[in-house]
Amino acid sequence: GAVVSQHPSRVICKSGTSVKIECRSLDFQATTMFWYRQFPKQSLMLMATSNEGSKATYEQGVEKDKFLINHASLTLSTLTVTSAHPEDSSFYICSARALAAGSDTQYFGPGTRLTVL
Amino acid sequence: SQKIEQNSEALNIQEGKTATLTCNYTNYSPAYLQWYRQDPGRGPVFLLLIRENEKEKRKERLKVTFDTTLKQSLFHITASQPADSATYLCALPNTGGFKTIFGAGTRLFVKA
Numbered sequence: 001g002a003v004v005s006q007h008p009s010r011v012i013c014k015s016g017t018s019v020k021i022e023c024r025s026l027d028f029q030a031t032t033m034f035w036y037r038q039f040p041k042q043s044l045m046l047m048a049t050s051n052e053g054s055k056a057t058y059e060q061g062v063e064k065d066k067f068l069i070n071h072a073s074l075t076l077s078t079l080t081v082t083s084a085h086p087e088d089s090s091f092y093i094c095s096a097r098a099l100a101a102g103s104d105t106q107y108f109g110p111g112t113r114l115t116v117l
Numbered sequence: 118s119q120k121i122e123q124n125s126e127a128l129n130i131q132e133g134k135t136a137t138l139t140c141n142y143t144n145y146s147p148a149y150l151q152w153y154r155q156d157p158g159r160g161p162v163f164l165l166l167i168r169e170n171e172k173e174k175r176k177e178r179l180k181v182t183f184d185t186t187l188k189q190s191l192f193h194i195t196a197s198q199p200a201d202s203a204t205y206l207c208a209l210p211n212t213g214g215f216k217t218i219f220g221a222g223t224r225l226f227v228k229a
Contacts, residue, residue, distance in 0.1 A: 043221040108160035
């Protein structure tokens with residue numbers, strides 16, 4: 001099956017610093033990548049949709065200046081949490097939708113655990 | 118607005134039994150429905166997709182049904198094993214079909 005990687009898998013940072021998370025589709029091209037966050041025992045909440053070569057579309061309530069998304073190629077999207085604060089601590093997961101026509105399945109990365117001290 | 122409901126209570130069953138998880142949705146008619154498995158601290162893994170014109174779909178020990186009248190999907194794991202213990206998420210496309218909405222998931226524990 002399709003493989004999506006995320007890096008880093010875990011990061012601890014001080015309040016006020018910025019953290020970049022990478023999401024890569026390893027064996028397929030992804031027209032669209034999605035960024036989610038998940039709090040303990042809760043569902044995945046979509047933060048933004050990222051399309052290669054264009055600006056990301058953010059969900060209501062998600063600050064675009066705080067969560068910077070760059071989709072540089074068909075295999076790479078990055079999420080930068082700027083000026084992170086303890087309330088940004090969460091599990092961030094990316095997913096990629098394959099380029100093939102009729103493909104409705106998202107393939108998820110393993111997630112990144114962010115802890116802001 | 119679109120809403121997905123999964124039983125928030127954990128499901129505990131004995132090894133070898135069939136686990137049945139429920140997903141109910143309201144306020145729209147999705148063209149398809151998906152089930153994912155998520156282990157603690159990991160991203161979801163796709164299991165099955167069933168389309169609105171399919172009543173049932175099987176994959177090894179997994180079976181999914183899709184009742185568009187009841188607006189419900191049932192997810193069955195037959196001959197369950199302790200390794201099946203995980204959270205199972207139901208997911209549906211939004212009205213435009215471009216985004217996926219996830220249920221909160223049901224935690225399954227299979228006891229040896």
